[in-house]
Amino acid sequence: MAPRVLISDKLSDAAVQIFRDRGIEVDFEPELGPDKEKLAERIGDYDGLAIRSATKVTEKIIARADRLKVIGRAGIGVDNVDIPEATKKGIIVMNTPFGNSITTAEHAIALMFALARQIPQADASTQAGKWEKNRFVGTEITGKTLGVVGCGNIGSIAASRAIGLRMKVIAFDPFLSDERALELGVEKVDLDALLARADFITLHTPLTDKTRNILSREALAKTKKGVRIINCARGGLVDETALREALDSGHVGGAAFDVFVEEPAKENVLFGHPNVVCTPHLGASTKEAQENVALQVAEQMADYLLNGAVTNALNMPSITAEEAPRLTPFVKLAEQLGSFAGQLTETSIRGLRIEYEGDVAEMNVKPLTSAAVTGLLRPMLQDVNMISAPVMARERGIHVEEVRREQQGAYENYIRLTVITERQERSVAGTVFSDGRPRIIQVKGINMEAELGPHMLYVTNEDKPGFIGRLGTLLGQTDVNIATFALGRLERGGDAIALIEVDTELSEGMLKEIEALPNVRQVKALEF
Secondary structure, three states: OOOEEEEOOOOOHHHHHHHHHOOOEEEEOHHHOOOHHHHHHHHHHOOEEEEOOOOOEOHHHHHHOOOOOEEEEOOOOOOOEOHHHHHHOOOEEEEOOOOOHHHHHHHHHHHHHHHHHOHHHHHHHHHOOOOOOOOOOOOOOOOOEEEEEOOOHHHHHHHHHHHHOOOEEEEEOOOOOHHHHHHHOOEEOOHHHHHHHOOEEEEOOOOOOOOOOOEOHHHHHOOOOOEEEEEOOOOOOEOHHHHHHHHHHOOEEEEEEOOOOOOOOOOOOOOOOOOEEEOOOOOOOOHHHHHHHHHHHHHHHHHHHHHOOOOOEOOOOOOOOOOHHHHHHHHHHHHHHHHHHHHHOOOOEEEEEEEEEEHHHHOOOHHHHHHHHHHHHOOOOOOOOOOHHHHHHHHOOOEEEEEEEOOOOOOOEEEEEEEEEOOOEEEEEEEEOOOOOEEEEEEOOEEEEEOOOOEEEEEEEEOOOOHHHHHHHHHHHOOOOEEEEEEEEOOOOOEEEEEEEEOOOOOHHHHHHHHOOOOEEEEEEEEO
């Protein structure tokens, strides 16, 4: 029986034809996307679902998707898909990471001009029969400082366009290296410096726990008086209520928003302010971009449904069917090692060295390296996948080195991942035993053996008597159950590490209590 695909958002006719030409049955019903109830009723009949941003693939819809094998998002953002639930059900989630980058960057530049010259307001006034030449006195772009928050694919394009407009560009991005900044012609700064210096601020970062309200009330107070703010990335990066107050007070000179916390935005606190320009999430809305991402997602989905080829998947590595049985456990290990290091790294990453030793060194290590880079970048860039991760690393000037060698130690195979930052090098190593389950075997040169669970507690401490008892007692008193407890130390009385799997997520208050214990140096909650 031929695979069956539902297109529940507006995709181009050419994309629909791709499915048909390749022998896939396709139903094009864009009205289903916004109707969650009807979509839930129909989803059980399909092997593939092609969407844009209007369709919300929730846990409820996934629960009814008994046949569904793949969800294809025409575009980059997948915050409208419950990826953990899709993963649990074995549904691959694909996106098209680079199809609309130029269009979104151009929209940000267009909004910057609209703000600088009050074009929408002047247009409405003039077409209303007024001639208010003295009312609309704008500001030149040339010579002004543009602050780019997030200098990845889209941010770097926006930066290059601004440089072409003879602007001074400064950028804040934890993953942007000095070398990449030099190549782009931007000055790398910390967030506070960007806030203090920028005449215009444009946001080009995904929405994560770390970036939510990155322009908070406190951050807005640090900005230059008269600053103009552009957001074509994601709603929620700016505290909209605080921004309205800053606009009302005159501290912020203007704002141009294409994205909002609640969409579709029928009402918003920013609406109605004379110095605000709004568009209805048009960042990717050009004929060229719409066509590119639609054709790309159709090809990717058809390839998977017909041949099992996986491209641009956010929850599955790109591995051929022949390689899968042997490589899969090592892919999981590599991603866990990357995630482990990424969650512990808080400064700018310069490089990543991945050493493959023993049997694993003879395998196709490209997907393993991609998995490691994905794990490393995901704490900051949640939309990263195994295809886009190496590109995103290169864009940020992160040098990735692979080293292969024959077995030298006690393990038949192992992978060591070393993160090189501006301040230090930190390494973590792991292996896969005969049971096919990945294990951590060394952290920062300290040997231990630990299997990673969903909720992990990482503690570094001085090796002093009584520490384990105090930690265990504290966790017990707060009703935190310990699943596994792994320990290691460099030498008696020296540096030690505890890696503990717990049954529940740890609160900030709990982490502070652990940090207050005698001899504790660092405490982190890790999620896998």
